Amino acid sequence: xxxxxxxxxxxxxxxxxxxxxxxxxxxxxxxxxxxxxxxxxxxxxxxxxxxxxxxxxxxxxxxxxxxxxxxx
Numbered sequence: 001x002x003x004x005x006x007x008x009x010x011x012x013x014x015x016x017x018x019x020x021x022x023x024x025x026x027x028x029x030x031x032x033x034x035x036x037x038x039x040x041x042x043x044x045x046x047x048x049x050x051x052x053x054x055x056x057x058x059x060x061x062x063x064x065x066x067x068x069x070x071x072x
Contacts, residue, residue: 010051013027
């Protein structure tokens with residue numbers, strides 16, 4: 001009815017590395033240390049993982065806000 005379908009993009013590791021400018025080992029380290037978002041499995045029981053782009057964008061925005069506050 002008035003409901004618009006919102007596209008949710010799943011980012012894979014190569015997408016995350018390009019978006020953040022980090023190498024895969026750094027992304028894994030940030031996840032292990034609880035600094036970056038933990039990925040979810042794409043298929044139950046499978047090995048493929050991904051992140052929702054909206055979650056990654058929010059993480060980037062939150063980091064920007066935190067660094068702005070630290071500069072004060």
